Amino acid sequence: MNRPVMIENFLRPPRSASAIIADAVRFAGLLSVAIAAIWFELTDAGVLALTLPALVIPRFLGARPAFDIVCGVTVLVAAWSNIADLYRTYPAWDIPMHFLCTGVLAALGYLAAGRLHVVPLPGAPDYRRRTGVVVTTAFGLALSAVWEMIEWLGAVFVDTIFVAYDDTIGDMAVGGAGSILAGILVARVRLTAETDVSRDDAPVRRAR
Numbered sequence: 001m002n003r004p005v006m007i008e009n010f011l012r013p014p015r016s017a018s019a020i021i022a023d024a025v026r027f028a029g030l031l032s033v034a035i036a037a038i039w040f041e042l043t044d045a046g047v048l049a050l051t052l053p054a055l056v057i058p059r060f061l062g063a064r065p066a067f068d069i070v071c072g073v074t075v076l077v078a079a080w081s082n083i084a085d086l087y088r089t090y091p092a093w094d095i096p097m098h099f100l101c102t103g104v105l106a107a108l109g110y111l112a113a114g115r116l117h118v119v120p121l122p123g124a125p126d127y128r129r130r131t132g133v134v135v136t137t138a139f140g141l142a143l144s145a146v147w148e149m150i151e152w153l154g155a156v157f158v159d160t161i162f163v164a165y166d167d168t169i170g171d172m173a174v175g176g177a178g179s180i181l182a183g184i185l186v187a188r189v190r191l192t193a194e195t196d197v198s199r200d201d202a203p204v205r206r207a208r
Contacts, residue, residue, distance in 0.1 A: 009062040018065035019193075022058070025072035029055040032076065036083065044083045051075040054105060061111045067191045071104045098144070098171045103178030106140030110186050113139075122186060133183035140179020144172040 014020045029051050037045035054075045058068040078097045086093045110132060114121035119135055121127060148168045185191070 007060075010056075010060045014065075016065060018069065022065045022068035022072065025069055025076070026055045026059070029072065029076055032080070040083060047082055048076075048079050051079045054108065057108060057112065061108070061115055062193050063108070063111060064191050064193050067104075067107070071108055074100045074104050094171065095174050098174045099178035101178075102140045102144055102147075102175030103182035105143055106136045106179040107182040107186050107191060109139040109143070110136045110183075111191060121192070122190070123192075129187035132187035133180070136183035136186050137176065137179045140182060141172065141176050144175035144179075147175075148172060 014023055029048070033045050033048045033052070036048050055072045058071055063071070078101050081087060081093060081097060087097075110119065111121070113119045113135070114124075119131060122132060148171060151168075
C-alpha cells in the first residue's frame with residue numbers, strides 16, 4: 001500500500017456507527033493525554049501518549065471498525081490501569097492486560113506488514129493461514145520482549161517499577177499466548193474494512 005492510499009484511508013469519513021465509535025475512542029485517547037497532563041503527572045501523560053500510535057494506525061491501515069475499537073479500548077485500559085496503579089493493587093490484572101494488548105498489537109503488526117508488502121494480506125492469492133498464525137505469533141513475542149526491556153529501563157532510570165525474572169518470563173509467556181490467539185483470528189476473521197483498498201485498488205478477498 002502506498003502512502004497516498006494510507007492517507008486516503010485515514011481521511012475517509014466514517015461510514016457506519018462502529019466507525020464513528022472507533023473515532024470516538026481515538027478522541028478519548030487524545031483527551032486522556034490532556035487530562036493526565038493537567039490533573040496528573042507528566043509521566044502519566046507520557047504513558048497515555050504512548051497509546052496514540054496504536055489508536056491512529058488502524059485508521060491508516062483501513063482496519064475493520066470492530067477491530068479498531070478493540071485495539072483502542074484495550075491499549076487505553078492498559079494505560080489507565082497503570083495510572084490508577086491497578087497493577088500494584090491487583091497483581092493478577094497484569095495477566096489479562098499482557099494477553100490482550102500483545103494480541104491486538106501483534107495482529108495490528110501483521111496488517112501493517114501486509115500493507116507494506118512484507119507479508120501477504122488475508123485474501124491475497126499467495127496468502128496461507130499458517131502464515132498469519134506464525135508471523136503474528138512472532139510479532140507478539142518480539143513485542144513482549146521489547147516491552148520487558150522498556151520496563152527494565154523504566155525500573156532503572158525512571159521509576160521503581162517491579163521487575164523480576166519470573167515476572168518477565170511470565171509476562172512474555174502470556175503475551176505469546178495472546179499472540180497465538182491473535183494469529184488464529186488473523187487467519188480466520190476479516191480484520192480489514194469492507195471498503196478496504198488493496199494494492200490493486202480492489203476489495204481484498206477473504207481467505208478460503
